[in-house]
Every structure is written in structure tokens, then in C-alpha cells.
Amino acid sequence: MQSGTSRKRIVVLGGGFGGAYLARELTRRRLGFDAEVVVIDRNNFFIFYPLLIEAGCGSIEPRHCTVPIRDFSPKSELLMAEISGLDVENSCVHFQLVGDDELRSIQYDHLVVALGSVTRIPPESSVSGVREHAFFMKHMSDAVEIRDRAVELLELANTIDDIDERRRLLHFVIVGGNVTGIEVVGELEVFVREASAQYHNISDEDITFSIYELHNRLLGILPERLSVWATKQLANRGIRINTGVTVQHVHADYIVDSENNTVPCSTVIWTAGIAPNPVLKELDGLPLNKFGGLQCEGDYRAVGTENIWGLGDCAAVPGPDGKPMPPLAQIAIRQAPQLARNIAAVEAGRQTTPGEVHLQGVLVPLGRHRGVADLKAICIHGFFAWVMWRAIYLIKTPKLSRRIRVLADWLLNAFFRKDYSQLGMNEASNHGMRHCDPAATCEQHEKSDQSG
Ligand SMILES: Cc1cc2nc3c(=O)[nH]c(=O)nc-3n(C[C@H](O)[C@H](O)[C@H](O)COP(=O)(O)OP(=O)(O)OC[C@H]3O[C@@H](n4cnc5c(N)ncnc54)[C@H](O)[C@@H]3O)c2cc1C
Secondary structure (H helix, E strand, C coil): CCCCCCCCEEECCCCCHHHHHHHHHCCCCHHHHEEEEECCCCCCCCEHHHHHHHCCCCCCCCHHEEEEEEHHHCCEEEEEEEEEECCCCCCCEEECCCCCCCCCCEECCCEECCCEEEEECCCCCCEECHHHHHHHHCCCCHHHHHHHHHHHHHHHHHCCCCCCHHEEEEEEEEECCCCCHHHHHHHHHHHHHHHHHHCCCCCCCHHHEEEEEEECCCCCCEEEEEEEHHHHHHCCCCCCEEECCCCCECCCEEEECCCCEECCCCCEECCEEEECHHHHCCCCCCCCCCCCCCCECCCCCCCCHHHHHEHHHHEEECCCCCCCCCCHHHHHHHHHHHHHHHHHHHHHHCCCCCCCCCCEEEEEEEEECEEEEEEECEEEHHHHHHHHHHHHHHCCCCCCHHHHHHHHHHHHHHCCCCCCCCCCCCCCHHHHCCCCCCHHHHHHHHHHHHHH
């Protein structure tokens, strides 16, 4: 695909929070320049992450926390493809359309890198077994898989008479006590305890949730008094809080912590940190920092380049204080219009301006209608903070129709019991159903006919 002569082409790699909001900004008329905007993403939707855990735990329908990119930014073009290479000299990106093996290329006048982040998995030498045995919370499939596993374990534990084994099966360990880890423990604990009411052989004491946090307090992003309040709330619910301790070995049946204690459990959810998308290392010619993130100037331009830009989790863009802006959706969303203005400024021969995005506040839901909120001027906790969390994210959810769907899910959940059926993400529930060898099936039928 060649770039047209008159109309400039802007290729956006990644259609998540940063990429999709940028594409929408770039195609709005008020920017005063006309460009062809092409988004490349392996999915035709992006995940509205703040609602992912609720979607996983059944508070809302999973599809309601996804946003179709074509619908969100209708004037941009979408290529549903896997990005596989970059040729900076010839200004082109290589990709493979999903479902097709052919390697294709597209030329750009401006390239924006918005490929997000991945869960940081520690090297085997420092923590072993994470890749093989732990669960993660990054994709829709992760959220649904964790919920399906919880249901599977309840079903299994209900049939087990050995009390120690039952308790091991129902021990969930969350590693990483910052925002994602706390949201996971807060929601999942409620889900598992409420679901357990349907199982006659499982008591409340059989279910345990533990958090491991390397630092000496949970929710280090919040002021200490909010973090202390949240910790007390979780501890009062029986959640075991281990601060200043981490996990050094993950096994299918237990973990070993950094104090050499072996703790029986069956599910470890790893939420300890993120890293820039590793695909950046495969895109030759990008200036990367020591963490593998795209090193940018204050105006979002990749260091040492003319027409390559970055935003969101994968880009290290210095904020007004000189430190990289934090990897959050609220930051990526507000970086997008600034970056769009800078690209327009370059096209009009004007000076670019440095980005200036501050953290507006941090809200964390704790489950059981409680939350904590640091809104700069005020810190609140309890029911009101939880209502505020829901209200703010409902307003931020793109599109009115989606907002109504989310609100309807919440209202229905207030009156009816959640649905505890699995969504079929675990291997066991699909066994023998997905693939069928007709020859083997005929042979089996013949045998049973002969024996019958
Ligand atoms: C569970 C969870 C809860 C969160 N809650 C909050 C919150 O409450 N508030 C908040 O501000 N932030 C929250 N965040 C952080 C927030 O989601 C990120 O900061 C935000 O998504 C960053 O936007 P991005 O565009 O950089 O990356 P993303 O939104 O992750 O988008 C990256 C896109 O790139 C695509 N992609 C990646 N690699 C390729 C490839 N090789 N080929 C093609 N496409 C590719 C992906 O499909 C994706 O669509 C949360 C994160 C998680 C995981």
C-alpha cells in the first residue's frame, strides 16, 4: 500500500486507549488538516480496562467492556493485523492480516506507536514457575479464564472430603498489591464466596484469599492513610495480607514465599508490574530505553526521528516534571489530543508543544460496595468512593449505548443473583467437543454396533 501524493497518511500501531483516541482526534475536522488515518491492531476492538475485572467476575457482560474500533473512530481505516516489522528508511510497516499468511507493507508519512504493555513476568532465576502456572489479568480471555477456573475449583472442591485438599483448591493467591491486584482480590473474593453458597460441601472457612506485596504497604500509589484504610477493610474480610514479602517459586499445588514458607494453593494470579510491549524490540530503528519502552521527547516524538511518535503505556514521554508519564488509560486518553495537535503543527510548519498531562486522581474499588479515592484535593473512602468510581467510569465509557448496557448490568445484578455458569474458557469444558476425527468416530460406532 503506497501513500497518496497529496493526502498524508498517518499509520497508528495499536488501537487501544492511546491509538483509538488518537485516531479519532486526527480525523476530527477542528484540527484543520486532512489526513488518511490507518489503525493497525490484532483486534477490531479495544478493552475498556477499568471494567475488565468486573466483566471477568460477572458484574457486567464481558462484551460490554469492549469498544469496537470502527464504531469509535469511524473516519479512520482499520487493518486487523499482527504488526511484524518496520523499515524506517523506506517509511513502511510490515504486517500480516489476521487469518492470512502473506507479509504485507504499508507506507506512512507519520507513524505513531501505541502498542501498550504486557504483564511483567520475572526471569526464572528470580521467580520460577510464573509463566507455566500463574494466571494474568491483561486480556478479556484472562478475566474469563480466571472466573471459569474459580467455578471449576468450586465444583471439584465440593466433591472432596479431605479438608486440607479442599482448602488448597480454594486458596487463591494474588501477587502484587497495587491497583490491579487489589481490584482482582476485591471482586474475585466476592464472586467466589457468593458462588460457594450453592455448594453444600463448601464452608466459608474453606475459602482463602492471600495477597503478596513486596513493598511494606498495599496500594503504594495512594496516600498512606487510604492505603491503611483499604488494608484494614480487606483484612476484616479475612483476606490474608502479606506485605514486605513476595513469592519466589510458583508450583501448580503451592507457592514458596521469600521467607521460604511453602503455602498450599491452587491458583496464583500475577499482577506485579507491567513492561512495554516486547514487539517494540522487533521494530528495527526505534529508539528504546533500558526497559524496552519507546524513548520520546516531551512533544511525543521518538528521540532522533522526524516523523515517528509514541503515546500510552509503551512510550516513555517525559511530563512537566521530567519523569515519564505514568502508564494509565487516563493519561493515554489525554495524551492523544496533544499528540494530534503536534502532528498537525508539523504539517502546518508550526512549532510543536511539549505534552502536559497530570494524574487527575486514583480510584480503586475494593468490592462489597467499598472503595478508596485520591482526588488530589480530597481523599475519600467507603461507600461514597465506590459510587464515585462507578459513576466516573460509567461517564468515561465510550458511547451512550454501551453506558446504558453497563448500567443495566449493574442494576440487574443489584436485584438478581449473578450467573455462575462457566463461559467455556477452560480446556476441560471443551474436551472432545472442539475437534472431531470422523474416521475415529465411525470406527467407534462400528465397534459398539458389533458389541450390541
Ligand atoms: C486490569 C487492568 C485495569 C486497569 N484499570 C485502569 C483504571 O482503572 N484507570 C486507568 O487509568 N488505567 C487502568 N489500566 C491501565 C490502562 O489500561 C492502560 O494504561 C491503557 O490501556 C494504555 O493504553 P495503550 O493504548 O498504551 O495500550 P492498550 O490499551 O493496551 O492498547 C494496545 C493495543 O495494541 C494492540 N497490539 C499490541 N501488540 C500488537 C501487535 N503485535 N500487532 C497488532 N496489535 C497489537 C493491542 O491489541 C491493543 O489494542 C488498567 C489496566 C489493566 C490491565
